[in-house]
Amino acid sequence: MIESPVISVVIPLPDDRGYAFDCLKGFTRQTLNVAHEVIVPTDAESASEIAWLVDEFPQVQWIYRPGLKMNALYNVGAAAAQGEYVYITESHCIPRNDCLQQVYEFIQESGLPVACSSSDGINPNVIAKYEQRIFEEDFHRWMGAKKCKIAIRGTLIERRLWEEIGGFQAEFGHFSEMLIGRQMEAVGVQIGFAKNSKVSHGNQVSLAPLSEELIAYGEDECRSCQLIPADMRIADTKEWSDRKRLQENTAWLRFRQSKEAIRQWARAFAINYLPLPSEWRYRLFCRYWQGAIRQGRLRYLASMNSQQPAIEKVSAPPVVYQKAA
Numbered sequence: 001m002i003e004s005p006v007i008s009v010v011i012p013l014p015d016d017r018g019y020a021f022d023c024l025k026g027f028t029r030q031t032l033n034v035a036h037e038v039i040v041p042t043d044a045e046s047a048s049e050i051a052w053l054v055d056e057f058p059q060v061q062w063i064y065r066p067g068l069k070m071n072a073l074y075n076v077g078a079a080a081a082q083g084e085y086v087y088i089t090e091s092h093c094i095p096r097n098d099c100l101q102q103v104y105e106f107i108q109e110s111g112l113p114v115a116c117s118s119s120d121g122i123n124p125n126v127i128a129k130y131e132q133r134i135f136e137e138d139f140h141r142w143m144g145a146k147k148c149k150i151a152i153r154g155t156l157i158e159r160r161l162w163e164e165i166g167g168f169q170a171e172f173g174h175f176s177e178m179l180i181g182r183q184m185e186a187v188g189v190q191i192g193f194a195k196n197s198k199v200s201h202g203n204q205v206s207l208a209p210l211s212e213e214l215i216a217y218g219e220d221e222c223r224s225c226q227l228i229p230a231d232m233r234i235a236d237t238k239e240w241s242d243r244k245r246l247q248e249n250t251a252w253l254r255f256r257q258s259k260e261a262i263r264q265w266a267r268a269f270a271i272n273y274l275p276l277p278s279e280w281r282y283r284l285f286c287r288y289w290q291g292a293i294r295q296g297r298l299r300y301l302a303s304m305n306s307q308q309p310a311i312e313k314v315s316a317p318p319v320v321y322q323k324a325a
Contacts, residue, residue: 002059006034007100007156008081009089012073013042013050016091019122019202024057026095036100039080040091041065041073071177072170074152078162087156092202093119095154103156103197113161114184115192116143117154119201127271128203130285131210135201148181148191154199161189174213175220178234186232207268211292218296226304239297246301257298264291 009027013020027038041063047054054062065076078086085107087100096102099117106115116139121132142149150157165183168176184191204210225233225240239246246253267288271281 002035002037002082004035005037005083007032007036007085007087007104008078008083008159009036009038009087009100010074010077010081011038011040011089011091012070012077013040013044013053013091014070014073017202017204019092019094020053021056022094023089023091024053024060026097026099027089028057028059029097030095030100031097032101032104034104036087037061037081037083039063039077041068041077041080043068043073069170069173071168071173075167075170078159078167081159084159085156086159086162087154088150088152089117089154089199090152090201093153093199094122094202095200096198099154099197099199100156101197103154103194106192106194106197107156110192112190112192114148114150114155114157114189115194115197116149116151117156117197117199118193118195119151119153119199122200122202125205126281127207127210127285128205130282131203132201133282134286134289143191143193146190148184148189150177150181150184150191152177153201154197156194156197172224173220174217175224179224179228179232182232182234207271207288211264211288211295214289214292215296215299218293218298219300220296221293222297222300237297239294239301243301243304246298247304250302253298253302257295257302260291260295260298264288264295267291 011023011027016023024038024040030036038059039061042050043066044050044064045066046064047062061080063076063080065073068076074088085104087103089095103115103117121128123129123132139149139151165180167180169179170176172179221235221237222240225235246256267284270276271284271288276284
């Protein structure tokens with residue numbers, strides 16, 4: 001147990017993609033002039049399941065929560081944190097040795113309550129390379145628009161702010177990362193970009209697991225439209241806008257699902273096997289990315305019950321972080 005840590009690093013263990021050892025080695029051996037702790041919430045039943053890691057890193061605080069998914073594990077880890085700041089990252093991210101020092105210095109100099117690290121990619125093949133590119137384009141577009149983009153590749157946030165915002169709304173999966181950013185914007189929080197704080201992200205190397213993540217994201221996007229009050233929504237997609245027509249005509253909905261599935265198969269085949277120019281292949285990859293999200297939206301519409309559930313109330317913005325303050 002680290003005494004009086006200033007930074008608590010939270011690293012959920014699922015989806016380590018083979019980088020967990022290097023990730024933990026990097027975060028436990030930081031060149032940092034303040035004390036920090038590393039907390040790893042995992043869905044493993046016990047230490048025996050991951051003994052190869054637990055034995056190597058006895059200084060890590062391990063928390064076992066079988067059955068919990070990624071964003072719920074972030075909340076569990078943050079709840080156990082003792083630091084003034086929480087740094088959230090992923091078990092397939094490998095930090096530079098001064099990653100935490102650089103983002104901590106940025107926070108201290110800027111006075112901002114939250115800042116993202118920069119990230120390059122570990123790219124064994126073209127799929128990984130394209131995932132990195134699409135992330136970077138999206139990330140810099142959000143930062144340029146001065147939006148709150150909570151990047152779980154690496155973000156340092158005041159623990160007090162995290163707790164008052166309420167952490168991730170974990171029932172919305174990875175879409176909860178968009179929702180927490182929206183909540184911060186609603187109370188006037190500004191986010192910084194600590195470009196000298198760097199992690200290397202282990203990107204996906206095949207389309208199948210990437211597609212699964214994006215389909216789940218599309219489902220959660222629609223779930224948020226259904227359950228979140230209108231003034232806190234982020235997305236109002238074409239599929240959600242057309243939900244009544246699609247649900248009233250189930251044959252048309254099934255046709256849309258089949259059509260998108262065929263298109264995705266064709267896109268995947270072309271990306272993997274056709275001799276395309278690099279830029280054409282990347283554009284096709286972007287369409288595949290968007291198509292997987294559409295598949296998730298359509299799947300959610302197909303699974304919706306006829307009765308609308310009651311809207312869940314989102315926590316009121318914390319007074320201490322009101323823009324007027």
